[in-house]
Amino acid sequence: xxxxxxxxxxxxxxxxxxxxxxxxxxxxxxxxxxxxxxxxxxxxxxxxxxxxxxxxxxxxxxxxxxxxxxxxxxxxxxxxxxxxxxxxxxxxxxxxxxxxxxxxxxxxxxxxxxxxxxxxxxxxxxxxxxxxxxxxxxxxxxxxxxxxxxxxxxxxxxxxxxxxxxxxxxxxxxxxxxxxxxxxxxxxxxxxxxxxx
Amino acid sequence: xxxxxxxxxxxxxxxxxxxxxxxxxxxxxxxxxxxxxxxxxxxxxxxxxxxxxxxxxxxxxxxxxxxxxxxxxxxxxxxxxxxxxxxxxxxxxxxxxxxxxxxxxxxxxxxxxxxxxxxxxxxxxxxxxxxxxxxxxxxxxxxxxxxxxxxxxxxxxxxxxxxxxxxxxxxxxxxxxxxxxxxxxxxxxxxxxxxxx
DNA sequence: CCTATATTGGTACGGTTGCACCATATCTTA
DNA sequence: TAAGATATGGTGCAACCGTACCAATATAGG
Numbered sequence: 157x158x159x160x161x162x163x164x165x166x167x168x169x170x171x172x173x174x175x176x177x178x179x180x181x182x183x184x185x186x187x188x189x190x191x192x193x194x195x196x197x198x199x200x201x202x203x204x205x206x207x208x209x210x211x212x213x214x215x216x217x218x219x220x221x222x223x224x225x226x227x228x229x230x231x232x233x234x235x236x237x238x239x240x241x242x243x244x245x246x247x248x249x250x251x252x253x254x255x256x257x258x259x260x261x262x263x264x265x266x267x268x269x270x271x272x273x274x275x276x277x278x279x280x281x282x283x284x285x286x287x288x289x290x291x292x293x294x295x296x297x298x299x300x301x302x303x304x305x306x307x308x309x310x311x312x313x314x315x316x317x318x319x320x321x322x323x324x325x326x327x328x329x330x331x332x333x334x335x336x337x338x339x340x341x342x343x344x345x346x347x348x349x350x351x352x353x
Numbered sequence: 354x355x356x357x358x359x360x361x362x363x364x365x366x367x368x369x370x371x372x373x374x375x376x377x378x379x380x381x382x383x384x385x386x387x388x389x390x391x392x393x394x395x396x397x398x399x400x401x402x403x404x405x406x407x408x409x410x411x412x413x414x415x416x417x418x419x420x421x422x423x424x425x426x427x428x429x430x431x432x433x434x435x436x437x438x439x440x441x442x443x444x445x446x447x448x449x450x451x452x453x454x455x456x457x458x459x460x461x462x463x464x465x466x467x468x469x470x471x472x473x474x475x476x477x478x479x480x481x482x483x484x485x486x487x488x489x490x491x492x493x494x495x496x497x498x499x500x501x502x503x504x505x506x507x508x509x510x511x512x513x514x515x516x517x518x519x520x521x522x523x524x525x526x527x528x529x530x531x532x533x534x535x536x537x538x539x540x541x542x543x544x545x546x547x548x549x550x
Numbered sequence: 551c552c553t554a555t556a557t558t559g560g561t562a563c564g565g566t567t568g569c570a571c572c573a574t575a576t577c578t579t580a
Numbered sequence: 581t582a583a584g585a586t587a588t589g590g591t592g593c594a595a596c597c598g599t600a601c602c603a604a605t606a607t608a609g610g
Binding site: 395396397398401 | 587588589590
Binding site: 555559560564568570571574575579 | 582585586587588590599600601604605606607608610
């Protein structure tokens with residue numbers, strides 16, 4: 157057999173080029189030739205490692221998500237051995253905000269894929285399976301597991317994400333808004349649970 | 354002078370074709386030739402009424418926003434002469450949800466423009482001026498004008514919009530979640546304002 | 551060493567893109 | 581009616597697109 161090459165590494169290298177282009181100009185900028193130039197490899201290599209352009213975009217998205225989940229898990233783990241539920245929840249929510257370049261680019265790329273998510277059935281199915289567990293997790297971390305508050309909390313966080321990406325909202329303000337909601341939801345229970353349930 | 358033509362009507366007719374294409378396949382599907390075919394006019398006409406493709410996309414967006422604002426104002430006005438603040442607020446928030454085909458298409462198109470909003474400076478400036486007044490309005494409609502709650506309420510609503518567009522959330526559930534938040538924020542004030550301020 | 555095969559390179563093709571350009575038609579005003 | 585501005589139509593061009601195809605290379609197993 158001929159030279160063995162680390163496929164995973166090469167795919168990741170190419171995928172990173174897709175991310176950069178998609179984040180700055182949308183999916184339409186991620187053409188095969190442009191991605192190849194951005195990655196510094198011959199265009200033919202993209203064909204070899206990903207196949208068609210559709211496969212390239214899908215593959216790049218999958219790698220992005222994998223990286224994102226790993227990063228998120230890492231940050232939650234960094235909270236220590238037995239973290240407070242509130243801290244875990246806060247960490248999970250903050251994962252949705254573009255607080256560093258890594259997260260910013262990731263969310264930017266997700267936005268670029270958004271329209272395709274909605275119209276192309278292949279993508280649509282893939283996304284409709286994951287998120288219920290996320291809402292479940294948030295509800296579990298909330299005192300008394302208030303589902304309505306959990307759902308709106310998550311929605312609010314993704315809303316803040318959008319405003320931050322548009323430059324309408326500072327990181328400090330976004331975090332402050334989330335902390336205010338957490339203050340309320342984790343408030344001492346010596347009164348009738350302010351209408352959240 | 355020659356035949357006079359209703360420019361505004363023609364531009365709107367063409368813009369509607371842009372919306373349909375952008376809503377179903379993203380901005381990259383809104384090529385000059387495709388838009389022309391969708392609108393049933395020669396491609397040359399797009400050049401005449403909009404100029405370059407960039408101008409076409411910008412013009413189509415502007416018409417979309419104008420239509421959206423008009424529709425929203427109409428629905429608020431339909432509440433009657435002296436509506437309750439809560440009803441006005443609810444109406445404003447529901448305007449962000451894709452509750453009918455008109456709003457659904459409008460928000461879909463906005464998503465298609467999203468990445469460009471973030472990167473192209475021309476668009477970026479245009480969007481950074483409008484929204485503060487919206488948050489102000491919401492805060493004003495809220496009892497005691499709690500700014501933090503107002504901001505998070507708007508963020509939450511746009512978050513629900515995204516989930517609905519992805520088919521993850523039903524209209525009923527989204528409205529229910531908003532109404533729960535309104536229940537809480539408009540709750541009687543016989544106790545110390547549940548930590549919102 | 552040698553050969554089978556994983557990997558790379560380069561290119562060519564049919565199709566589409568945005569746009570500039572030229573000619574024509576149509577109608578209002580002078 | 582003459583004329584000139586407004587509006588329309590069609591075509592051509594250079595650039596780019598995705599991808600199929602063919603050749604060359606390099607290396608691991610025999």
